[in-house]
Amino acid sequence: MRDRIPAVGVAVLVFVLSAVLAEVCAIADEAGQVIQITAKRYEYNPNTITGKKGVPVVLEFTSLDRLHGFNCPGLGIRTDIAPGKAATLLLVPQKAGTFPFHCDNFCGSGHEDMTGTIVVTE
């Protein structure tokens, strides 16, 4: 009896681990969608990003000139975008709607116009 308990414990552990692994794989599969976004004075391309509520998407940013920022307060995500270095964010939108984003690293006289929108559908 004593040595059956560890066996049950191991079986439970294996079960939990494989469930976790399956979940991670599922997320990785869904997150297979990578959206590439370039940033330069004073625009993002694309500047409209669409996604679906609950579906993970990877946003991959590249700067074509200088340091920019990406800040989407409505979805609680931000990153610096430094030249020569890809910046990635995993976005799993928890709500549908239209969420403006903007550059939050001052990059010149047109900085205020460096904006875009994330549209999340149900």
Ligand SMILES: [Cu+2]
């Ligand atoms: Cu800027």
